[in-house]
Amino acid sequence: NAGVTQTPKFQVLKTGQSMTLQCAQDMNHNSMYWYRQDPGMGLRLIYYSASEGTTDKGEVPNGYNVSRLNKREFSLRLESAAPSQTSVYFCASSASAGTGGSDTQYFGPGTRLTVL
Amino acid sequence: AQSVTQPDIHITVSEGASLELRCNYSYGATPYLFWYVQSPGQGLQLLLKYFSGDTLVQGIKGFEAEFKRSQSSFNLRKPSVHWSDAAEYFCAVAGGSYIPTFGRGTSLIVHP
Numbered sequence: 001n002a003g004v005t006q007t008p009k010f011q012v013l014k015t016g017q018s019m020t021l022q023c024a025q026d027m028n029h030n031s032m033y034w035y036r037q038d039p040g041m042g043l044r045l046i047y048y049s050a051s052e053g054t055t056d057k058g059e060v061p062n063g064y065n066v067s068r069l070n071k072r073e074f075s076l077r078l079e080s081a082a083p084s085q086t087s088v089y090f091c092a093s094s095a096s097a098g099t100g101g102s103d104t105q106y107f108g109p110g111t112r113l114t115v116l
Numbered sequence: 117a118q119s120v121t122q123p124d125i126h127i128t129v130s131e132g133a134s135l136e137l138r139c140n141y142s143y144g145a146t147p148y149l150f151w152y153v154q155s156p157g158q159g160l161q162l163l164l165k166y167f168s169g170d171t172l173v174q175g176i177k178g179f180e181a182e183f184k185r186s187q188s189s190f191n192l193r194k195p196s197v198h199w200s201d202a203a204e205y206f207c208a209v210a211g212g213s214y215i216p217t218f219g220r221g222t223s224l225i226v227h228p
Contacts, residue, residue: 043206102165102167
């Protein structure tokens, strides 16, 4: 049981380049999330998807786009990378939306992105 | 709106000593509360969560946390710390929205 997987694990980009971070879960979860983690800032929500076919902005969506490709996969795209997007990116999933917040989130191992 | 504060950025303890990590939350009704642990280079893993019932919650790896409504707190405790407990610990709160808000984290350093 792989849980939540993310690719790539590491990436270095130049300013202005684009890339897509991939995330997949095999737990049949409905909800998926993208976070970024910066020193001293904790985790900040970029985008989330409550269910297949829906996506919504989180706290820090500027400069990012997402696609919920199917129930298993949720990708994050940087169209024109900037140094401020240097961060560790985590994908997470949880069983279902609308249950009042008690669901556990399951996290992937993260992607460490550097933008030069 | 919901928010969570972890007052301590770093905590240093000796192996075998007791541990308490502080967490204060803000939410108008009874919240859902979580503690997650992040080992170096890894994703977050759930330690324990509170959503109703007994205010003392037992988790994995010998951790426990106590929900105190009067103090808006959900502090994490462990009676005897092991070197492998060195990690980053995150408190999170979820209320009317199912999406949790995370604190900034507390880094635990364990001295031999």
